[in-house]
Each structure stands twice: as structure tokens, then as C-alpha cells.
Amino acid sequence: MQLQLYNTLTHKKEDFVPYTPGTVNMYTCGPTVYHYAHIGNLRSYICEDILEKYMAYTGLKVNRVMNITDVGHLSSDGDTGDDKMLSGAKREHKTVMEIADFYTKAFFEDCDALNIKKPEVVKPATDCIDDFIKVISTLIEKGFAYEAGGNIYFDTSKLDEYYKFGDFSGEDLAVAVRDDVDEDTNKRNKTDFVLWFTKSKFDDQELKWESPWGLGYPGWHIECSCISMKFLGEHLDIHCGGVDNAFPHHTNEIAQSEAYLGHKWCNCWFHVHHLNNKNGKMSKSKGEFLTVSLLKEKGYDPLAYRFFCLGSHYRKSLEFSYENLDNAVTAYNRLIARISKLIPRSDGKADEAEVEKLLTSFDEALANDINTSLAITALMDALKSDASPAVKLAAIERMDSVLSLDLIPHAQALLNTAESTDDIPAEVLELVEQRKAARKEKNFALADELRDRITSMGYVIEETREGTKLKKA
Numbered sequence: 001m002q003l004q005l006y007n008t009l010t011h012k013k014e015d016f017v018p019y020t021p022g023t024v025n026m027y028t029c030g031p032t033v034y035h036y037a038h039i040g041n042l043r044s045y046i047c048e049d050i051l052e053k054y055m056a057y058t059g060l061k062v063n064r065v066m067n068i069t070d071v072g073h074l075s076s077d078g079d080t081g082d083d084k085m086l087s088g089a090k091r092e093h094k095t096v097m098e099i100a101d102f103y104t105k106a107f108f109e110d111c112d113a114l115n116i117k118k119p120e121v122v123k124p125a126t127d128c129i130d131d132f133i134k135v136i137s138t139l140i141e142k143g144f145a146y147e148a149g150g151n152i153y154f155d156t157s158k159l160d161e162y163y164k165f166g167d168f169s170g171e172d173l174a175v176a177v178r179d180d181v182d183e184d185t186n187k188r189n190k191t192d193f194v195l196w197f198t199k200s201k202f203d204d205q206e207l208k209w210e211s212p213w214g215l216g217y218p219g220w221h222i223e224c225s226c227i228s229m230k231f232l233g234e235h236l237d238i239h240c241g242g243v244d245n246a247f248p249h250h251t252n253e254i255a256q257s258e259a260y261l262g263h264k265w266c267n268c269w270f271h272v273h274h275l276n277n278k279n280g281k282m283s284k285s286k287g288e289f290l291t292v293s294l295l296k297e298k299g300y301d302p303l304a305y306r307f308f309c310l311g312s313h314y315r316k317s318l319e320f321s322y323e324n325l326d327n328a329v330t331a332y333n334r335l336i337a338r339i340s341k342l343i344p345r346s347d348g349k350a351d352e353a354e355v356e357k358l359l360t361s362f363d364e365a366l367a368n369d370i371n372t373s374l375a376i377t378a379l380m381d382a383l384k385s386d387a388s389p390a391v392k393l394a395a396i397e398r399m400d401s402v403l404s405l406d407l408i409p410h411a412q413a414l415l416n417t418a419e420s421t422d423d424i425p426a427e428v429l430e431l432v433e434q435r436k437a438a439r440k441e442k443n444f445a446l447a448d449e450l451r452d453r454i455t456s457m458g459y460v461i462e463e464t465r466e467g468t469k470l471k472k473a
């Protein structure tokens, strides 16, 4: 099935055709490792993970690269505000490198908990300073960059077209207004951006490197262009990131990469929209700081959050509330309970043609601009179909190679808690799943409450040496 993706560059859904047939070069903007990741940012990584796994599912070979921003990212995505890494280090009385190591590790632990595959290449910006210097030098030689006040700037007036994506939301314009207030008088044009800082307001910047322009450090945008070109070459098939990165970050990436290469760089731009609450975009600085650890503390299985994210399309904002998350938990546990009932009835013999039949609508859903909620519907429909349990299980296993919800392992674990789940109502099995998650996160108050609810439904739950067992009262 031909994969179609919405491309921010062309503003339409189009056939995704890699530059080299059969191989996809995919780049993802990684985290700035100055704090824990907000679950809103992690939504982007979940959607990108589905995209990558779906492409692999269709037989494409995916080369994926991600940077880790450990230097140069100021608190505005332009060049103003405080250095994020430096403020993280000050906040925790640690060195910048200690902060970077700690939060890089934390980020990948969150990814693990959410079943997000780690890209083959993950590169911290501080590992590639020589590459940045090389590209910046070429940009100066080609007349696309200039020195002013000790810093090197990219000259956006030298481009035929700077606003490549062409459409900016109110939020982007707000960034532009903020930049106006804190105007850098070295800039020849308002949209110019820093490639290399030597003179900055941060006298105590810890990390500095020798460069032809003096001791300094790179701007934020240059790292993604350089790391992508270094590992994926001159033709990038797809670049991913949160929609708030489209401007200025990705706009600047295109500007400097194409000025450097002298030809088009990336064909397709995949942008994931925000996680909102009632008051708008959720972030570290607004409202409760929602992390994977916090969800775990509250007794949520991180995969239930993944399931929640898959319930909506990546190009729509998703409204987070605990009520919405609870609904997703219920649906997720119900799914597991239903699958657990298939396992004892399966004779293990799945006819490939029958399995393929169940996979068709799943494939169609994802080929249509990664419509994950329709893919979940396809999975539910497969469960309801009159195919044999073995066929259903085989299809679900294949679907879950993309969805990564651990459906069959969870169902198997649930099955192990009872002799036979056949006569046990799905509601009871859901509660058993929820209780298991609560116990795993040591939320014993919630676990006890769930046990009481299970008891009130006529079932007894026992902890034995072999694990949790469920019996009729």
C-alpha cells in the first residue's frame, strides 16, 4: 500500500517516495536535555515511533538519526533568553555535562517505558563541534553568513525564499514579537540567526570550543543540519519534530542546509501537534509538570499513555485530562482482557491469507497519513471478526509490531493470574490489570481499592509465590 503523508512543506498529503528506493533516511530533533521530558514532547516521539515502525512494517529500511541538544539552546527558540542547559545546571548545582548525562539517560528510560525505539544513531551536539565549524566556514565562504559583534549569523536576505513552510500560527508570531522586544542589534535582518556565539551574555558559559572566530559555542539550529548531513547524507527523506519546531528551528535548518548544499535537502516534513489541556498547550512551564515518572507514581502504565496518544491523529492537538487518560486506561485494559480470552482457544495454526485479510484495514489506516485511531479500530474489528482465535492472535501480533502496546504479553500475564479467563467478566479482568499496574508502581492504596472492587464483583484475588491469582469467591 502506498504510504501517504501530510508534508508541511507542500501543505498537502502526498505519496511518500524515498530518494533511494527501499531506504528511508529519517531525522528526528532530539530533546534538549536540561530537564525531564514533558509527556507532551513524548507524544511527538510516540507518533514518530509509529511512523518509523510502520515504514519498517511495509518493508522499507529505515536509517534514523537523532541529535541530543546539550549546548546552545536558549529559552526562546530564536536566539534570546537564557541558555537552557546552563539554567538546568544552576538549578541543580551540577555541571552542564552532568545535567546532560542525567537527563539523556532519563529521556531514554522514558522512551523505553513507552516502547519508543531508540534510533540507530543518537548524537549529542557537543560530539560534532568540528562538523559545525566546517559547515559554518563554508556558509561564510559562500556569502550566506557574516560576523557581527563577535558572533556568526546566517544572512536570511541571501535566500530566494526564507519562510519555506509559509504558514505560521499565532504562537509563532508571538515568538517573533518576543524577539522584537529583545532585539539583537548585530543582526542585519530580523530573521537572521546565530550560527556561532563568541560574545554572548553568558560570561559563565561552561562549554566553549576554539573556532576560526574565537572561543565560543554553536547556535541551536546548526546542530540538526550538520548531524543529519553527517550521518544521512545530502538527501534527507523525512524530518520529524513537534509542530512548534517548524518555525524558527526547522525553517532555519532548511535555510542553512540548502545554502550549504546548493540543492534541495529534505523532501518531507512530519510535524506532530501539541498536547493541550483546557487552557492550551501543555509544557514544563505551564501547570502541572507531567512526566512519565509522575504518571507511574499515580499508578498509570506508561503504555496506557501511549494508547491514549494513538487514539487521536498526530496532526490534531490532543486534549489531556486525567479523565481522558482514565478512559484510555479502561479501553486499553478491555482490549487486553479480550485478547487474553483468545489465547487458550488458539490452536496456533494461522492461515496466512486469513491473517492478511485482517491486516488490510490496519494497513490502509496507517498508509493514510498514519491514522492511528483508525488502526486501533481495525484491531478492534479484527477481534470482533469471525476469524479463528489463532488467526486473530497472529494478526494482532503483527499490528502490535507497529503499535507497540505489548498486547499479547499483557494478555498472557493476565491469563496467568487465573486458571481460565473464559467465564470471568471483562470488567473484572480490566480491574486485575489496573491493580497490577498500581502494584508495580507501589501505589498500594490504589491497589487495595481495586482489590475491594474486584471482591465486590464476586472474585477473590490472592498473591501467591507464582504471582497474582484470581478465583471465584
Ligand SMILES: [Zn+2]
Binding pocket: 028, 029, 030, 224, 249
Ligand atoms: Zn532540530
